[in-house]
Amino acid sequence: MRVFGASLFVLKAIIWLPIAVYVPALTFNQVSGIGVHTITPIVIAICTFYTTVGGIKGVVWTDVVQSVIMYGSLVIIMIKGTLDLGGLGVVWQRNLEGGRLNVPDWSLDPTVRMSVFSVFVGGTFFKLQNTSINQATIQRFMSLPSLKHIQQTLFTFSIGLILLYMSCVYVGLVCYATYYDCDPMTTGLAGRRDQLVPLMVMRVLGVVPGLPGMFVSAVFSAALSSLSTLLNSLAAVILEDFVKPRMRTKPMTERTVALIMRLVVIVFGISSIFMVYVVEHLGMVLQLSATLQSSLYGPMLGIFTVGMLMPWVGEKSMFLSSVLSFAIMAWITVNAQIANVSGSFRHTKLPVSVEHCDYEFDMNRYLNSTAE
Template sequence: MNILWQPICIYVPALTLNQVSGISVSKIVPMTSMVCILYTSVGGIKGVVWTDVIQGIVMIGSMAFVIVKGTLDLGGLNVVLDRNRQFDRLVGPDMTLDPTVRMGVLALFIGGAFFKLQANGINQSIVQRYLTLPNFRAVKQAILLSLTGFMIVLLMCVYIGMLAFAEFYHCDPITTGLARAKDQVIPLYVMKSVGTFPGLVGLFVAGVFSAALSSLSTALNSLSGVILTDFIEPFREKPLTERQTAFVLRGVVVVFGLLSMASVPIVEKLGLVMQLSSTVAAITCGPLLGAFSVGMLLPFVKTESLLTGISCASTFTAYIVVRAQIAIFTGQMTSPTKPVSVEDCDYLFDLPDNWNATTMAYVYCPKWAKPSRKIS
């Protein structure tokens, strides 16, 4: 999973910096990758943990400032809630067990529970961090703190999304072309909200970089440990020296870091980052959780049978994921779109080429607007 997920970690901060600075994603990606590869290969797990601490502080601090400033600018919490409620942005999960429904109960609660169980219980990246702790009690405390922090950050992300909609509810930046993709709306909102304060946009970008590079460095470090332990050491008659071990670990970090960097153009074509990361993770999360569960609860199952089950489950899941991505890319699979407005924009823009009767069913626009006409 880490191999498939790493390009996403590189693409996220590159997309954000592209929105606020105009620098091409193709130029940002190599710089981001090289920095992460450097401190991961040199610092090891200790370097990863310490940079994660600093990056976490920057990330939460920047998000907190944007939340406070954005809420005050809009007139308070009630205004934010009213605008989101008025345009049907505060919706609960669909009460259906249909697995094809995007926000169904089955996907959110059952799928989400198993996903977090795998991510916080058996994922190589998190287990490697648990092993750095002195005892089992410290591990349990770390899990509780991790889940608490995850919920706080998740709620902060949701609220920033609500702030962005409350700001742009009368002038959708995607329709007007101010943002090229949905993933760029939040950076655009941050620029508008705190752009007048010197350095604060950079602080937010640093927060996004911190979150992404933290995940990337952890993935690279854990991957190097897996390669060394499972694919190199078992096939050597003599144990590796300390120098050889360091060389192998750093080499793996560099190789997979470069592969991740080269895979970013593929990620760029596949759609929304959040959706893509969850989809990619699904390929291995379920099979791995099943394998660990079998190992703990059914110790009589043979290794061959377990490997066969993992292979079949991963193949089946990968087939579903690939077919779904193809359907999304070709337009065969779409999600319902909430209505947006361009009625009160304070700048000139060209309506998109695909502006037609079907599009207008989802976009509120003045009656006099025409596909080739500029709106002020």
């Protein structure tokens, strides 16, 4: 069971690492025009270096600096974007008229994207697995001196996460209000939905020297934080769950342990560079990461829950059920991505407008998107 759980985490890390670095690369591409595959190796090389040299202490301290930059840039974008549009009332009115302010559907149908069931039940389990069994989170908890400190940290983290999500939602409202009468996706100004916010940042903050750079640094801070955290956790899992159990006859020296952990960070850092080529063809990054994480962490959450609350369940039955759970979730995830990429399945899109665009674009593109 230990090897199976560790394998799920390693698989999750292999898939998540390129996703984490692809997001800032997209942003940098939208802002500067530099290719995604040019900036990706540079970002990974920097992150791999300070993770290898600094270890968990270096990762935590860089996370602190990166978090300050990330939150600061979000606040600036929200304030400046709202003022440029004419105030909070304008943002609210445009989103209301555009049908962007909706409550979840009261449906138990799992295929409904935004239902009460998926948001509250699915969202609760999604965040539970992120804060309860995630190696990166537990590793930080274990570095604290007492249970009381862990509880305080978790409470602070929860408040910070809620504020972060609310800020991101509001930035989305500002983004729609900014382009409510000229959709950049339809006109071809943005190639992917993940580039809409960077495009808005250039429009809103581009008049002030240095502010677009601050936003780019914030996106890189978020990505580097995720990347370094996962690389460090990955090295710890491979060492403790795969290497040490096979070295019981000969204890490992501190030098050997440090060498193995650094080697793991370097190998997986390099591999994520090549995985970016796969990720860029798999659709929306946020949706992809959440789906993959659920398929891998779902069985792990079940394993830990049964282990803590149901000690009478046998190991063999638990192993078989977790393998079956993973297989079913993987089948759903893979087929969903294939359907998404091939175009055989699409969520209903809300209407957009290009009536007041102040630049020329291909009208046939708009007509084709409307027909779809």
